[in-house]
Amino acid sequence: MNNTDSVKLPTGWHKTFITLWAGCFITGLGYSMTMPFISLFMEQLGNYSKFQINLYSGLAFAMTFIAQAIISPYWGNLADRKGRKLMCMRAAGVMSLTIFITGLAQSAIFIICMRFLQGLFSGYINNATALMAGETPHQRSGWVMSQMMTAGTAGNLVGPLLGGALSSAFGYRIPFFITGGLMFMVFLGTLFLTKEDFTPIPAKKMKPMKRIMQELPDLRLIIIMFITTMIVQSSTMSIDPIVSLYVKSLMPHSHSVALVAGIVAATPGLGTMLAASKIGHLMDNVGAKKVLRWGLLVATILFIPMTLIANAWSLAFWRFLLGIASAALLPAAQTILTLNVPPEAFGRIFSYNQSFQAIGSVLGSLLGSLISGIFTYQWVFAATGAILLVNLIIVLFDRRKNIIKD
Template sequence: MDETEKNQESWHRNLHVLWFCTFIASMAFSEIMPFLSLYVNSLGNFTKQQVTFYSGLVYAANFLVMAFASPLWGILADRKGRKIMLLRASLGTAVVMALMGTVTHVWELVAFRALQGVFAGFISNAQALVAGQTPKEHSGAALSTLMTGATSGILLGPVIGGTLAQIFSIRLTFFITAGLLFLTFLLSYFCVQENFRPVKHPQQQSRHRNPLAMFPNPKLIIVLFCSTLIVQFGNVSISPIISLYVKELMHDVGPITIVAGLIAALPGISNIVASPPLGRYGDRHGSGRVLIFGYIFATVMYLPQGFVHSIWLLALLRLMIGISDGALFPEIQTLLTKNSPAAMTSTIFSWNQSFQALGNMLGSLLGGIIAGAFDYNAVFISTAMLMLINLILVWWLIPEIRRSQTAAT
C-alpha cells in the first residue's frame, strides 16, 4: 500500500470513528438539558423566580467560559496536535460530569458547569482533525457527514436523558453521561490516528501582530464567524419557547409534551438527511452557493412560523429548518477550512466554536426576553430578519462568494 492509499484509508477511518464519537459526545452533552432546571430546584428551597434565575445561570456558565477557553485550546492544538485535544476534552468533561452528580449546592453546580466550558472542544477538534486530513476536494462532504453525527446526538440526547432520569435518578444520569464521555476518550485514544506535523509559519507572517494577517481573506473569516453566531442565535432563541408555542397552537388540549418533543426533533431529522448531499454539491459547485441558498431558505421558512395557526404547518416548517441548517453550518466550516492556513486549522475551528457558544448564550437569554416583551411569534419573525440581514452582509461584504469556483469555495 503506497502513501496515498494509506492517507486515504486514514482519513476515511478517522471520519467514521469520529462520527460515532461526536454522536456519543453530543448525546452526552445534550441529555442533561431536559432535567437541569429540575436538578437546580432539588438543590434548595427556591422560589419560581430563583429557579428561573439559577437555571439560566447554570445554562449560560458553560457557554460563557467556552467562548474564552476554546481559542486558547485551538492555538495549542495547532502546535501539539488535535488528537491530544480530543483526549483532553473527553476525559476532562467526563470527570466534571461525574462531579456534577455529587453537588449539594446550586453554586457548586454553576462552578462545575463553568469548568465544563474549560474542557470544551471535542467537537471542534474532531472537525479540525477531519478537515486537516481530508483532501480539499472532499472536505465539504466529509465535514457535512461529520456534522450529522453531532446533530444526531443532540437530537436523541434529550429523549435518552429524560428517560434515564425517569428510570433511575437525575444524579445517576450524570454518572451514566460521564461513562459515555469516557467511552469517547477510549475510542479517540485507540482508534483515531494522527500523523501530526506542526506547520511552521513563514517568517514574514510570524512578525505580524494581527493574527488575521495570516489569512488570505481576513474579511471573509470575520463575516463567517459572525454568521456562525447569528445562525446559532436563531436556532437557540426558538428552544425556550417552542413547547409554549405548541401549547398555544393546541389550545392546551392533547399530548402537548409529546408533540412539542417531536416538533423540536424535526429539524435534526431533516438535517441528517440533507447535510451530506449539500456538502457534496458544495464541493462540486462552490460552498458559497450552498451558503446563500441556506440563508434564503432559512428566511423563507422562519418567517411563516410566526403566523401559523396549525400545528401540522408548524411541524412542516420546522422540518424544513433542518435543511437550511444543513446548508449553513457545514458550509461555513468548509469555507473556513478552505480559506485558512493549514497551520491554523484548530485555531480557526476553536474561534468558530467560541462564536457558536456566544450564539448559544445570547439566544437562550434574549429569546425569552423577546417572547416576554412581545409574543412567541416575535421570536420567529426576528430570527427570519436576522437571517436576511446575515444574507445581505455576506452578499455585500464578500461578493466573491457568489461565484461558482473561487478562492472562497
C-alpha cells in the same frame, strides 16, 4: 460517479473518521439528552418564579459558551503546537466528569457553575472537525464537513427522545449519569483508535496570529464566516433553552410534556441528518458560498410560520424543515474556512471560529430566555428570524462587493 469520490485518502483515514464521527455523535447525544430538560430539572430544585427559571435556564446554557469564548484561543494555540487529537481527549475526559457531577446538583446555581467549568474544557466536536479538516483532501472537504455535522445532529435527533423517555421514567438526573459514562468511552476511543498526521511545532517556530491573518488570501471572507457562525449559532440557541417550556405552555394539562418536548427538540436533527450528505456533495460541486446564501434565505423564511403555530406538532414540523436548511449553514461556513486557511493555522482559526460560535450561543440563549420571560415565546421566533435576515443581508451585500465569490 462524483469526481471527488476517487480522491485518495490517507492511510488510517477511515478508522479515524468513523471514531471521530462516533465521538461527535455521542457528544451531540449527551448534550441533547440533558440540556432540553435542564429547565424542568431546575424547576424541581427550588421554588423559582417563571422569570427566574427562564433566566436560570438561559444562564445554564450561556455559561458553557461564555467559558468557551474566553478559553478557545488558548486551546487553539495549543492545538497548533500539540495536535487536535490531544484536544479531543482533553474535552472528552473532562466533560465525562463535569456532566456526571451535574447529575448530583442540589440547586440551579450549582448547575450553572458546573456548566461554566464544562465550557472551559469542552470543544470535542470543533476539534474533531478541525482534525478531519486537516486530514482530508480539499476536494472532499464539503462532504466531510457535512458528515461531521451529521454526527452531532444525529446525536441531537436521538438524544431528546432518549432523554425524554429516561427523564419521564427515572427522573432528570439519570441522563447526566449516562452521558458522563458515554463521554468516558469517547475519551478511550479517541485515545486508541484515531490517528493524526501531525508534527509538533515548537512555540518559537509558530507564526504569530497577526502574521497569519495578514497572509490570508481573503481576510474579510474569514471574518464574514466568523460572523455567520455567530449569528447561525445564536439563531439555534435562542430556541433551545426554552423549547421544553414552550411545549409545556402549548399543552399545559398533558402528562407527557418531557416526551413531546424531546420530539420537538429532535426534529431539526432529523432534517439535518437526512439532508446533510446531499448538501455536502452539492457544496463540493457548486461551491459552499452559494449553498450558504440559499440556506440563509430558506432558514429566514421558515421562522415566519413558527411565530403563528398553535400546537406542539406544528412546531415540530417547521423545526424539521429548519433542520434541512441548517445543513447548509455551519458546514458551509466551516468548508469555506477549510479551503481558505493554511493547515498550520487550522487550530487557531477554528478556535476563533469556536469563540464566535460560543458568543453566538451566549447571545442566543440569553436573548431567547429574556424575550420569553418578558413577552411571549412567539416573539423569540420573530427575533430569531430577524437576526438571520441580518446575516443574509451581510452575505448578499458582500457578494455585490465581490468579497464572496463562487
